Amino acid sequence: MATRIFGSGIRRREDPRLITGKAKFTGDITLPGMLHMVVVRSPYAHATIKHIDTTGAEAVPGVVGVFTGVDLTLHNIPCAWIIPNSNLKLVPHPPLAKEKVRYVGDGVAIVLAESRNIAQDAAELVRVEYDVLRAVVSPEEAVKDGAPQLFEEAPNNIAFRWIASSGDEGLNKAFAEADVVVKERIVQQVLLPSAMETRAAVAQWDSGNEEMTLWVTSQNPHIARFVIAGVAGIPEHKLRVIAPEVGGGFGSKLPVYPDEALAVWAARKLDRPVKWVETRSENYLVTTHGRDHIEYVEMAATKDGKVTGIKGTIYAGMGAYLSTAAPGIPTIAHGLMYSGVYTIPNIRCESIGVFTTTTPVEAYRGAGRPEATFLVERLMNKLADKLGMDPVALRRKNLIPPFANGHVVAIGLNYDSGNYAAALDKALGMAGYEQLRREQAEARKQGRYIGIGVTTYAELCGFGPSQVAGAIGFQGGLWESAIVRVSPVGKVQVLIGSSPHGQGEETTFAQIVSDELGFPVQDVDVIHGDTNRTPMGWGTYGSRTTAVGGAALVLAARKIKDKSRAMAAHLLEAAVEDIDYNDGKFSVKGSPDKFKTIQDTTLMATLAWNLPPGMDPGMEASQFYDPPNFTYPFGAHVAVVEVEPDTGQVLLKRYIAVDDCGPHINPMIVKGQIHGGLVQGIGQALCEGAVYDDNGQLLTGAMTDYAMPRADMFPRFEIDHTVTPSPHHPIGVKGIGEAGTIASTPTVYN
Amino acid sequence: MKVSITVNGKRHERDVEPRMLLVDFIREELRLTGTNMGCDTSQCGSCTVHMDGRAIKSCTCLAVQADGRQVTTIEGLATGDTLHPMQEAFWEHHGLQCGFCTPGMIMATTAYLKDHPNPSEAEIRHSLDGNFCRCTGYQNIVAAVQSAAKKIGA
Numbered sequence: 003m004a005t006r007i008f009g010s011g012i013r014r015r016e017d018p019r020l021i022t023g024k025a026k027f028t029g030d031i032t033l034p035g036m037l038h039m040v041v042v043r044s045p046y047a048h049a050t051i052k053h054i055d056t057t058g059a060e061a062v063p064g065v066v067g068v069f070t071g072v073d074l075t076l077h078n079i080p081c082a083w084i085i086p087n088s089n090l091k092l093v094p095h096p097p098l099a100k101e102k103v104r105y106v107g108d109g110v111a112i113v114l115a116e117s118r119n120i121a122q123d124a125a126e127l128v129r130v131e132y133d134v135l136r137a138v139v140s141p142e143e144a145v146k147d148g149a150p151q152l153f154e155e156a157p158n159n160i161a162f163r164w165i166a167s168s169g170d171e172g173l174n175k176a177f178a179e180a181d182v183v184v185k186e187r188i189v190q191q192v193l194l195p196s197a198m199e200t201r202a203a204v205a206q207w208d209s210g211n212e213e214m215t216l217w218v219t220s221q222n223p224h225i226a227r228f229v230i231a232g233v234a235g236i237p238e239h240k241l242r243v244i245a246p247e248v249g250g251g252f253g254s255k256l257p258v259y260p261d262e263a264l265a266v267w268a269a270r271k272l273d274r275p276v277k278w279v280e281t282r283s284e285n286y287l288v289t290t291h292g293r294d295h296i297e298y299v300e301m302a303a304t305k306d307g308k309v310t311g312i313k314g315t316i317y318a319g320m321g322a323y324l325s326t327a328a329p330g331i332p333t334i335a336h337g338l339m340y341s342g343v344y345t346i347p348n349i350r351c352e353s354i355g356v357f358t359t360t361t362p363v364e365a366y367r368g369a370g371r372p373e374a375t376f377l378v379e380r381l382m383n384k385l386a387d388k389l390g391m392d393p394v395a396l397r398r399k400n401l402i403p404p405f406a407n408g409h410v411v412a413i414g415l416n417y418d419s420g421n422y423a424a425a426l427d428k429a430l431g432m433a434g435y436e437q438l439r440r441e442q443a444e445a446r447k448q449g450r451y452i453g454i455g456v457t458t459y460a461e462l463c464g465f466g467p468s469q470v471a472g473a474i475g476f477q478g479g480l481w482e483s484a485i486v487r488v489s490p491v492g493k494v495q496v497l498i499g500s501s502p503h504g505q506g507e508e509t510t511f512a513q514i515v516s517d518e519l520g521f522p523v524q525d526v527d528v529i530h531g532d533t534n535r536t537p538m539g540w541g542t543y544g545s546r547t548t549a550v551g552g553a554a555l556v557l558a559a560r561k562i563k564d565k566s567r568a569m570a571a572h573l574l575e576a577a578v579e580d581i582d583y584n585d586g587k588f589s590v591k592g593s594p595d596k597f598k599t600i601q602d603t604t605l606m607a608t609l610a611w612n613l614p615p616g617m618d619p620g621m622e623a624s625q626f627y628d629p630p631n632f633t634y635p636f637g638a639h640v641a642v643v644e645v646e647p648d649t650g651q652v653l654l655k656r657y658i659a660v661d662d663c664g665p666h667i668n669p670m671i672v673k674g675q676i677h678g679g680l681v682q683g684i685g686q687a688l689c690e691g692a693v694y695d696d697n698g699q700l701l702t703g704a705m706t707d708y709a710m711p712r713a714d715m716f717p718r719f720e721i722d723h724t725v726t727p728s729p730h731h732p733i734g735v736k737g738i739g740e741a742g743t744i745a746s747t748p749t750v751y752n
Numbered sequence: 753m754k755v756s757i758t759v760n761g762k763r764h765e766r767d768v769e770p771r772m773l774l775v776d777f778i779r780e781e782l783r784l785t786g787t788n789m790g791c792d793t794s795q796c797g798s799c800t801v802h803m804d805g806r807a808i809k810s811c812t813c814l815a816v817q818a819d820g821r822q823v824t825t826i827e828g829l830a831t832g833d834t835l836h837p838m839q840e841a842f843w844e845h846h847g848l849q850c851g852f853c854t855p856g857m858i859m860a861t862t863a864y865l866k867d868h869p870n871p872s873e874a875e876i877r878h879s880l881d882g883n884f885c886r887c888t889g890y891q892n893i894v895a896a897v898q899s900a901a902k903k904i905g906a
Contacts, residue, residue, distance in 0.1 A: 013843055020851030021839040021858065023786015023826035030785035119769070198790045198798060198852040198886050249788075249852030250886050282791040504850030504887050670846045677889030678849060705795035705884070713880035713890035718873070742889075 008517035008733075011670030014509045015523075025247040028202040028217045033275040036204070037066055039265055040121040041278070042111040042128045043287065044103035047137035047359040047698020048150060051101060051110060051130060058127035059113055064120035067272055068128065070111045071100035076267050077233045079260055081324035082225075082477040085333050088162035090475075093153045093357070095323040097233070097260035097267075103132070104152050104322035105359050106699055107287030112264050114272060118279070137698030141319035141356035142296045152322060152357040161320050161355035162329055166337040168412040173348040176311035180302035184384040190295035190373045192319070192692035193685075194708050195366050199249020200280035201289055203262040205269035214270065215242045218262045220531075221251040222541020223501055225478060227533045229258040229326070234266045241266075245531035248503030252682070253365030254289050255503070256543050257326035261288075283704045291692060292366020294319030295332060295373050301381035302348075307391050307399045311348035312340050314377060320355050321362035327476075328364050329355055334474045335370030335462065335544075341411035342378040343422040343460045343636060344400040349413045359698040365543060367682050368461075368743040375459045379748035383455075392439075393752070394430065397458050398423065407729040417460065417634040418728045418736075421662070425724050426458050429638035429660040432720055438642060451645040452655075455752035457638065459745045463737045464549025464633035464728075465540075481628035482551035483537040484558045486515065488621040490608040492601035494519075494526040499539015500551040501531045505675065505739060507547055510667040511555055514733070518559035519566075520586020520600055537624065545635070545737030548667070549728075554627035556732040561623035566603040572614035573598050573606060633728045633736035637661035639749040641684075652688055654750065656717055661745075662724045663738040664731070672738050673721055679742020680719055685711035686743075687750035755819040759784065760828025768815045774808075775799045777815035778825055786826040786855045790884070797883030800856035800863075801825050807863035809882070826855035829862065838862045838900040847896035849887035857883050861897045869905050873898065 019025040056068040079095040098109045111128050115121035136150040143149055144159040152159055167173060177183060197219075204217040214236050220226045223243040231238040248255060261278055269276040280289065295318050302311040318332030337351030382400075386393040402409055404421040411417065435454075442452045465471075466480035483499040496511055512526040529535055539551065563583065570588030571578040580591045589597035598606075603621075606612065610619035642656040659676055666672045689709035693701040702708040727734025756765045759782060766781055778784050778801065787810060790798030794812040801810045802824040829836045838858050841847065848854040857880075864879045865871070871879065876897045877890070885893060 014846065016851070017843045017848060020848055020854050021826075021835070021842050022830060023784070023855050025851055026785065027788070027852065029789075030779075032783070119771075196884075196886055198796065198850065198884065199788070200790070247852075248850065250850040252886070282793065282796075506849070674846045674849060674888060674892060677891045678887045679889070681889035682886070704793050705791040706793050710795070710884050710886075712884070713894065714874070714877040716877070716890060718894075719889070719891055 006517065007513050007523055008667055009665065009669065011668055012509065012513065012523065014506050015512060016506060016508045027199055027247045027249055028204060028219050029279045031204045031217055033204065033206055036275040036277050037114045037116065037272065038118040038121045039268055039276050039278040040113045040125040041109045041261060041264065042113065042125045044099065044106060044108040044110055046103060046132055046134050047106050048135040049103050049132035050135065051099065051103065052133055053131040054111060055129040056111060058129065059124040062120060062124040062127065064116040065113060065124045066116065067114040067268065068111060071096055071098035074098060074267060076263055079233060079258060079263065080229060081326060081329065083327045083330035084475040084477060085162055085164055085329045086475045088164040090162040090329060091153065091156040093156060093324065097263050105361055107361060108322065109260055112268060114268055114276065137359040137696065139358055139360055139694045139696065139698055141294065141317040141358055144356045144358045145317065145354065152359065156357055159357040161324060161357055164333040164353045166413060167350040168348055170350065173311050173313060173350050176348040177302045180310055181305035182385065182388055183300055183302050184381055184388055185300045186380055186384060188297040188299060188377055188380060190293040190297065192294045193292040193366055193690055194286055194692050195252040195254035195289065195292055196710060197250030197252055197254055200282055200285040201255065201261065202279040203265040204275065204277045205265040206275040207269045207273055209273050213240045213242065214266055215244065216262060216266055217244045217246055219248050219255050220245040221255045221501055221503060221543055223531055223533050224499060224538050225541050226258055230263055230266060233263045242534040245501050251503050252367045253292060253369055253543060256541065257290055257364050286703050286708065287361060287700060290325050290364030291321065291361050292363065293373060294363045297377055299377045299381060301385055303385055305389065307389055307396045309344055309346050309400050312346050312378065312381065313350040314340065316351065316353040318353055318355050319358050319360065319363050321358060321360045323362050325362040325364040328362065330476060331365055331370040336374045338413050338415055339371050339374035339462055340378060341413055342375065343402055343420065343458045345402050347412050360694060367679065368740040371461045371740065372683065372744045372747055375744050376748045379457045379752060383752045394435065394456055401458065415462065416631060418631055418730060419726050420460060420634060420636050421724065421726050422458055422636055425636060425660045425662055426638040428722060428724060429640050429658050432722060433640040433658045451647055453643045453645060455641040455749040457745050457749040460634050460636035461741060461744050462632050462634060463545035463740060464629060465544040465546045466550050466629040467631065468628050478540055480540055481626055482539045482554045483626045484551065484555040485537055485622065485624045486558045486562050488562065488604045490605055492521060492525065492604050494521050496526060496528045496555065497536045498528065498530050498551050498555065499537050500542045500547040502542050502547055505542065505547060506668065506671040510548065510671060511552065513667050514552060514555050515559050518556060519562055545739035548735050549633045549731065549737040550627060550629050552735055553629060553732050554625045557627055558623045558625035561625065562621060565607065565621065566600050568614055568617060569603040569607050570598040630730045633731065635661065635663040635736040635738065635741050637741060637745060639745045641749040643750060654684065654715065654717060656720065658720045659742065660722050660724060661738065661741045662726050663741065664727045664734040664736040665725055667735065675738045676721055676742045677719060679740060680746045681711050681716065683743040683746030684750050687747045688715065753816050755815055757818045757821060757823055759823045760825060770816055772815040773811055774813040774815050774818050775810035778810060784825050784827050788852055788855060790853065795884065796853065797860055798853050798856040800859040802859060802863055807860045826859060829858065836862065837903040841896040841900035841903065845892045845896040845899055847888060847893045853883065853885045857885065857893060865901055865904060870901060
């Protein structure tokens with residue numbers, strides 16, 4: 003091979019089906035005899051249900067069934083991240099509300115009909131009588147005495163209270179003795195994830211075999227099976243969950259929702275396939291939202307700019323119910339990241355999860371870490387202002403020095419590797435920072451307002467290890483799995499437990515296998531997203547697919563290599579240790595002409611006519627991989643904006659990003675992940691934000707009203723990288739899915 | 753109502769509800785599911801197709817309005833096995849990730865280039881105002897359109 007396949011920006015193998023319209027998303031599936039489901043939803047944010055009359059809807063020709071909460075035989079939708087030591091209130095979340103609705107969009111009935119139009123028409127005829135109650139939208143207001151109460155079991159609407167501290171005594175001392183303290187109230191507004199494909203589900207019941215198949219827009223079909231099996235009372239081995247082509251997720255397709263459980267229930271009840279597809283306005287109402295923090299944060303420092311402490315009190319909106327992973331986001335994924343890339347000896351986060359009469363909040367790209375990075379970086383800039391220091395000089399003064407194998411921060415996390423100054427130097431060099439500052443001063447004299455924002459960040463991703471998952475209350479494991487299955491003639495199927503949906507692992511994972519084993523990349527197929535075909539895995543989120551699943555794959559591939567080496571040694575009548583490997587060929591040391599290809603060894607192992615003693619036939623390897631630690635990608639970003647003084651409009655003039663996610667398997671895909679992350683993060687800084695009125699009505703309930711970032715808001719991003727491998731990953735990679743989102747909001751804002 | 757619509761060169765006669773949208777006609781009646789619905793309100797452009805050679809959003813057009821017209825969808829853009837230069841360019845420049853908005857993006861930009869064969873980067877970005885992508889950050893889509901423009905113009 004002339005150029006190494008690892009690290010090569012080859013075109014994606016996913017693309018041909020996507021650019022020709024042949025890809026099949028869940029909404030594209032049609033089955034014979036299929037019914038269409040529409041969910042009747044509450045128009046009120048908070049109300050008791052007095053009566054539901056379904057007779058009008060039932061009378062519509064073509065309607066096959068109308069059901070309400072009392073008809074269902076489903077368990078409640080569970081929350082799966084039960085944060086310990088937080089007095090978490092596990093409130094019930096019934097798939098259809100029976101007594102009370104708690105947000106606009108809460109389901110109260112389902113209509114099943116022969117067509118979607120009929121179902122929609124009939125849904126309008128379901129009469130629901132409500133007693134409307136007061137709504138509460140802001141998590142800060144919801145905890146006050148006298149605020150409307152969502153659940154009896156959660157006084158003051160407090161879902162949990164969680165504290166992480168490096169030691170309160172030291173922290174209090176640091177603040178008491180600080181030369182300067184800066185404070186800020188930060189609103190992390192509600193964001194709508196807005197995956198371009200809305201959610202959908204198709205459920206098919208095989209009554210003969212008592213088996214259910216569910217196609218669903220999921221980032222983690224194995225978790226969906228795990229949860230829905232419990233909710234619907236179907237044994238896991240009789241429930242097949244398939245995530246076909248999935249049109250973006252960004253966290254919003256991580257949770258398990260009532261809707262897919264309802265489709266499953268109805269398909270079994272009526273013994274016909276059932277399809278449900280969200281409209282966009284329904285997506286904005288009921289698919290989980292992101293962020294929703296109100297934060298009171300403070301930073302203490304000496305007068306020469308050494309940060310001595312940071313603390314925050316966070317009111318984190320949970321919405322009306324606890325979504326699958328929601329409690330983990332403003333706690334574990336947030337409060338543990340207050341050190342950022344700095345040496346800060348005293349750290350404390352108190353996070354108060356709060357129920358409000360709004361759509362449930364979940365992970366949204368970055369999930370907890372963007373909020374942490376924002377507040378740390380915002381405080382750094384406030385501190386620089388107060389001290390009259392250059393914000394870059396202040397950051398440099400506090401950066402953690404380079405480390406290659408572990409650095410424990412005050413809050414207890416052990417960062418894997420980092421060279422923060424190197425990334426900062428590179429970004430500043432690309433930006434021409436000194437020159438920019440001169441231009442800024444010059445422009446100011448002319449009445450032009452140019453802003454320069456600089457962020458240095460680290461994030462926590464590659465979620466595992468499972469032992470930690472258990473300790474932090476995550477109700478699942480965080481390992482991944484891979485099977486490498488080689489056919490007799492050397493075509494490879496890779497089956498993975500994680501479930502990419504746009505990130506390109508069909509390509510990068512084929513590159514990994516090709517690089518490890520020498521099979522041509524076109525001979526390697528990566529199969530994912532089907533619980534009946536793939537081994538168990540915990541899904542694609544938290545930039546963990548390559549960081550954890552990729553490690554499983556490397557180790558599985560190395561098992562194939564070991565077996566092939568043993569097979570080659572046997573065939574070449576040499577000792578295993580005398581076999582050299584190079585690019586798919588096993589040769590006897592010193593005799594490169596005496597060799598067997600990996601295709602030869604595979605065929606011979608599969609025929610099994612002549613195996614070495616003790617070797618099993620076949621060429622297949624399976625690997626479960628539980629990482630020993632998280633990974634900690636990092637980087638430095640610079641933004642240049644100009645503010646139009648008359649209108650306040652902010653124009654983004656330049657954006658420079660230097661990210662370090664370890665080695666790049668496919669640089670083109672890495673850059674693509676950064677571009678997309680940047681736009682989402684900058685969108686939060688400049689235009690995005692969900693707005694509720696005081697009655698809990700979502701005013702930004704369609705793409706007409708929610709300010710999605712558009713192409714003409716952005717300059718061409720200037721992207722580069724540094725490479726600091728993770729010491730604990732077999733190929734050093736860290737994950738790049740969220741970095742852009744995490745760093746870009748404060749960079750533009752500052 | 754009876755309609756006769758030519759889609760990707762083939763005439764289809766159907767009796768449809770007056771309220772049926774063109775996108776539903778394409779997806780449900782013809783089972784051409786490459787054209788996607790992203791927003792229902794004409795913002796996102798995922799449903800873009802060509803009608804008589806011009807880009808339209810098929811979620812904002814009734815099937816009856818397309819009666820007697822020529823419609824091209826993403827399935828009809830390639831010539832046999834030869835991809836349209838815009839499809840090639842999206843592939844080459846990594847102009848897609850999840851791929852849901854992609855058919856609409858490709859249909860919108862191919863129509864745009866017909867009227868604007870040599871657009872600047874700023875013009876391309878402006879032309880994409882009616883097409884949302886949540887994955888790519890647009891940068892590689894712009895690169896793809898620039899590259900396709902060159903190839904088509906050459």
